[in-house]
Amino acid sequence: MSSPRTQTYAQRAAKNPNAAARALLEVIERKKSNLCVSVDVTKRDEFLNIIDTVGPYVCLIKTHVDIIEDFDLSVIEYLKELSAKHDFLIFEDRKFADIGNTVALQYSGGVHKIASWSHITNAHPVPGPSIITGLASVGKPLGRGLLLLAEMSTKGSLATGAYTEEAVRMARAHRDFVFGFIAQRRMDGVGATDTDDVADEDFLILTPGVGLDSRGDAMGQQYRTPKEVVTESGCDVIIVGRGIYGKGGSVDVQAVQAQAERYRKEGWAAYLERIGQAPS
Amino acid sequence: MSSPRTQTYAQRAAKNPNAAARALLEVIERKKSNLCVSVDVTKRDEFLNIIDTVGPYVCLIKTHVDIIEDFDLSVIEYLKELSAKHDFLIFEDRKFADIGNTVALQYSGGVHKIASWSHITNAHPVPGPSIITGLASVGKPLGRGLLLLAEMSTKGSLATGAYTEEAVRMARAHRDFVFGFIAQRRMDGVGATDTDDVADEDFLILTPGVGLDSRGDAMGQQYRTPKEVVTESGCDVIIVGRGIYGKGGSVDVQAVQAQAERYRKEGWAAYLERIGQAPS
Numbered sequence: 017m018s019s020p021r022t023q024t025y026a027q028r029a030a031k032n033p034n035a036a037a038r039a040l041l042e043v044i045e046r047k048k049s050n051l052c053v054s055v056d057v058t059k060r061d062e063f064l065n066i067i068d069t070v071g072p073y074v075c076l077i078k079t080h081v082d083i084i085e086d087f088d089l090s091v092i093e094y095l096k097e098l099s100a101k102h103d104f105l106i107f108e109d110r111k112f113a114d115i116g117n118t119v120a121l122q123y124s125g126g127v128h129k130i131a132s133w134s135h136i137t138n139a140h141p142v143p144g145p146s147i148i149t150g151l152a153s154v155g156k157p158l159g160r161g162l163l164l165l166a167e168m169s170t171k172g173s174l175a176t177g178a179y180t181e182e183a184v185r186m187a188r189a190h191r192d193f194v195f196g197f198i199a200q201r202r203m204d205g206v207g208a209t210d211t212d213d214v215a216d217e218d219f220l221i222l223t224p225g226v227g228l229d230s231r232g233d234a235m236g237q238q239y240r241t242p243k244e245v246v247t248e249s250g251c252d253v254i255i256v257g258r259g260i261y262g263k264g265g266s267v268d269v270q271a272v273q274a275q276a277e278r279y280r281k282e283g284w285a286a287y288l289e290r291i292g293q294a295p296s
Numbered sequence: 297m298s299s300p301r302t303q304t305y306a307q308r309a310a311k312n313p314n315a316a317a318r319a320l321l322e323v324i325e326r327k328k329s330n331l332c333v334s335v336d337v338t339k340r341d342e343f344l345n346i347i348d349t350v351g352p353y354v355c356l357i358k359t360h361v362d363i364i365e366d367f368d369l370s371v372i373e374y375l376k377e378l379s380a381k382h383d384f385l386i387f388e389d390r391k392f393a394d395i396g397n398t399v400a401l402q403y404s405g406g407v408h409k410i411a412s413w414s415h416i417t418n419a420h421p422v423p424g425p426s427i428i429t430g431l432a433s434v435g436k437p438l439g440r441g442l443l444l445l446a447e448m449s450t451k452g453s454l455a456t457g458a459y460t461e462e463a464v465r466m467a468r469a470h471r472d473f474v475f476g477f478i479a480q481r482r483m484d485g486v487g488a489t490d491t492d493d494v495a496d497e498d499f500l501i502l503t504p505g506v507g508l509d510s511r512g513d514a515m516g517q518q519y520r521t522p523k524e525v526v527t528e529s530g531c532d533v534i535i536v537g538r539g540i541y542g543k544g545g546s547v548d549v550q551a552v553q554a555q556a557e558r559y560r561k562e563g564w565a566a567y568l569e570r571i572g573q574a575p576s
Contacts (some may be wrong), residue, residue: 083398141454182454
């Protein structure tokens with residue numbers, strides 16, 4: 017079996033056991049975009065404007081709905097309409113981190129009802145496997161998928177070494193629901209023992225901290241280019257935020273679309289280089 | 297310096313560098329209660345009814361406001377009124393787990409505006425120290441306090457060994473905001489190096505999984521008695537949920553008050569035994 021690094025997104029879609037992962041790989045192929053835009057703004061109008069603006073260029077929109085001050089369920093209705101209009105999936109970056117019973121309630125209920133609209137969400141592995149079974153009890157019947165945080169790029173992160181390996185083992189034991197990681201590198205085979213059959217393993221890697229114009233910021237964030245992330249490290253989806261829509265306030269539609277297209281094109285070229293195809 | 301184990305809550309209040317910790321220790325002493333009730337229900341009326349019922353018996357109410365389906369800001373107004381009426385503090389068990397910029401927005405904003413009403417909240421140390429500085433930028437000016445999750449009692453938890461030690465070191469470096477842990481044992485001096493002055497260290501320990509009637513449940517939760525937790529392990533606050541208000545639905549006021557008083561009395565007796573005083 018060839019590595020996921022040298023397969024097309026479409027080839028990998030055909031084999032993935034998780035419905036949300038298949039849908040994501042298919043939309044990536046269909047739109048020739050491995051770009052996810054992270055929309056971290058606090059007003060609903062700006063939130064929806066940015067998404068409507070970048071929608072044509074992305075495979076995925078990453079949200080933090082719990083920072084939107086004027087949130088109500090109409091935000092979700094609009095978001096779902098935009099998802100259909102522009103053909104992208106939604107990833108609520110909730111970073112669940114509680115025991116199974118609690119995360120099941122947080123995922124399904126409250127005012128945000130995340131499971132009802134977010135195709136993908138994520139969780140920290142720190143509570144152990146019960147966080148996966150708790151979320152899966154809600155998300156699997158809805159065809160959702162889960163990412164684990166196997167690493168974090170922040171300074172002094174505790175998600176390293178044995179922690180990362182254990183996170184990958186937890187994912188490996190729940191491949192029908194956990195389809196990948198938020199990480200900076202491929203995780204296939206990490207932490208595997210001799211008895212694990214990992215020849216066919218294909219975890220999707222979604223990677224934040226991608227930038228074309230800056231190597232870092234004052235808060236210690238490090239940026240890597242799409243080529244470094246996709247071609248060299250073999251990651252699958254680049255996550256970009258303020259690099260595309262700027263400091264916020266009003267949305268300059270043409271400027272934001274130009275940036276989104278620039279990142280889409282760079283991300284796709286990096287993927288074509290990785291699989292050994294010339295850009296068309 | 298004597299260990300926190302043998303000092304009264306009032307003695308410890310006088311020396312704590314964090315305002316929320318001092319307020320908590322003072323209310324514990326005033327009400328002779330080290331009982332925190334965890335109110336994990338999904339309807340606002342039941343949520344507020346339980347809190348009004350157990351309020352006289354507790355030092356602290358632990359909430360998950362993100363599971364309340366019919367939440368709006370009036371829930372917070374009522375909760376604040378009940379906090380004043382019954383003299384208890386509020387602890388939103390949010391388990392923040394993101395980078396500094398994001399947790400600052402999640403803590404201050406969104407529909408829940410946690411920092412504006414929750415005296416205490418908690419966070420996972422996994423992102424590294426930036427999660428503390430992000431939350432402190434919001435919470436310190438408001439006199440709030442933070443607990444870290446240094447351990448979890450769930451099966452397969454990754455918060456063990458070096459992870460736990462690093463969590464305590466992060467807390468030690470931010471003692472004006474981080475005043476303790478969610479844990480099953482004392483953490484004073486854990487992970488300290490020769491150059492750390494920990495003689496005077498006093499982290500408050502709030503402990504879930506306390507029960508008087510059962511040793512465990514079908515979901516793998518283990519229960520310990522107040523005596524085991526407070527007298528033997530030296531923890532400071534016992535957290536009890538369904539053991540006090542049952543399976544939910546309607547609230548049987550007399551039965552719930554009897555259970556709350558029973559846990560308050562057991563928790564306080566365990567504390568008096570620990571400090572070597574006879575119950576009065």
